[in-house]
Every structure is written in C-alpha cells, then in structure tokens.
Amino acid sequence: MNNFKEYYKIFSKEDICIQILKEIREQHGIICKKCGNKNHYWKNDKKKYECKECNYRTSLKTGTVMENSNLPLQYWMSAIAYLSAKGGIISALKLQKELKHNRYEPILRLVKKIKCLPESDILKQKLLQYISGVNTLDLLNKENEND
Ligand SMILES: [Zn+2]
Numbered sequence: 001m002n003n004f005k006e007y008y009k010i011f012s013k014e015d016i017c018i019q020i021l022k023e024i025r026e027q028h029g030i031i032c033k034k035c036g037n038k039n040h041y042w043k044n045d046k047k048k049y050e051c052k053e054c055n056y057r058t059s060l061k062t063g064t065v066m067e068n069s070n071l072p073l074q075y076w077m078s079a080i081a082y083l084s085a086k087g088g089i090i091s092a093l094k095l096q097k098e099l100k101h102n103r104y105e106p107i108l109r110l111v112k113k114i115k116c117l118p119e120s121d122i123l124k125q126k127l128l129q130y131i132s133g134v135n136t137l138d139l140l141n142k143e144n145e146n147d
Contacts, residue, residue, distance in 0.1 A: 004090050004098050007082040008074070010134055017073035018047060021060045024126050025049075032056050064123050065113050071106055075099055076114075081127040083114050 011017055022042070030040045032051040040049040040058070048057040061067050066076045079095060082088040090098075092108040101107055117124050 002087050004078070004082050004095065007131070008078040008098065010131070011074050011078040011081065014073060017077050018060065020077070020126065020130060021073070024122055025060065028122065030058055033058065065117055065121070069110070071110060075101070075110065077127060079110060080114050080117070080124055081131050083111070084117070084124050084128055085131060
C-alpha cells in the first residue's frame with residue numbers, strides 16, 4: 001500500500017480508531033492526572049476514561065501526539081500510519097486536499113508533529129502493526145477469491 005487514500009479508508013471509521021487507541025491505553029494503564037489512581041471506567045458516551053476515585057476524565061488523546069489537537073482521530077491515525085510506513089511521503093498541502101480539510105495550518109502542524117515522532121512511539125508502532133495485519137488479511141482474501 002503506498003497510497004494515502006487506502007490508509008484513510010482503513011481509519012475512516014471513528015470506532016476503529018477508538019478501539020485501537022483503547023487497546024494501547026489499556027495495555028499501558030491509565031493513571032489519573034489528578035489523584036494518581038489507576039482504576040478507571042470507560043465512559044462510552046463521552047469517549048473518555050473516568051477515574052473511579054475522583055471522577056476526573058482522561059481523553060484518549062492524552063499522552064499521545066494528538067493531545068491538544070481538535071482534529072479528528074481519523075486524520076491523525078491514517079497520517080501517522082501512512083507517514084511511518086515505508087515510502088510514505090506526502091506534503092501537508094496534498095494531505096489537506098486528500099482530507100478535504102478547509103485549513104492548511106492545522107494539517108501542517110499535524111505533519112510536523114508526526115515527523116518528529118520517535119521510532120519508539122507506541123501509537124506509531126501499534127498502527128504499523130495494525131496496517132501489516134490488514135495487508136495480510138487482504139492478501140488472504142485475494143487468495144481465496146482465486147480458488
Ligand atoms: Zn482520580
């Protein structure tokens with residue numbers, strides 16, 4: 001896969017993005033910023049974790065490159081996966097067009113932040129893993145079609 005559109009298709013549904021993010025967050029544990037407690041409820045209506053001790057809410061974006069951004073998860077996750085994959089090169093201007101987003105500056109900031117992510121970034125690694133899984137499934141499906 002070397003086309004951004006294909007990546008965007010994979011992450012075009014918000015619930016898939018939420019599911020992937022939740023897996024990452026829960027693997028590493030959520031710590032309440034306010035009281036340090038580790039036990040949380042998942043509030044599906046708010047799409048946030050709520051501390052069982054003090055009710056402080058933690059967003060899925062907290063502690064990731066997406067923190068403080070109002071752009072949709074779909075933008076971030078497809079762009080992280082695409083730009084981190086082998087041969088994934090796209091200018092902020094082209095990305096803005098592909099996403100049909102009306103403003104250039106937020107997309108430029110997104111691209112700059114993603115380019116600064118270290119190899120060890122957990123979200124980046126997880127998304128690459130996820131993409132390689134999708135590729136394998138696609139190949140298996142194509143093999144079955146030829147039967
Ligand atoms: Zn708390």
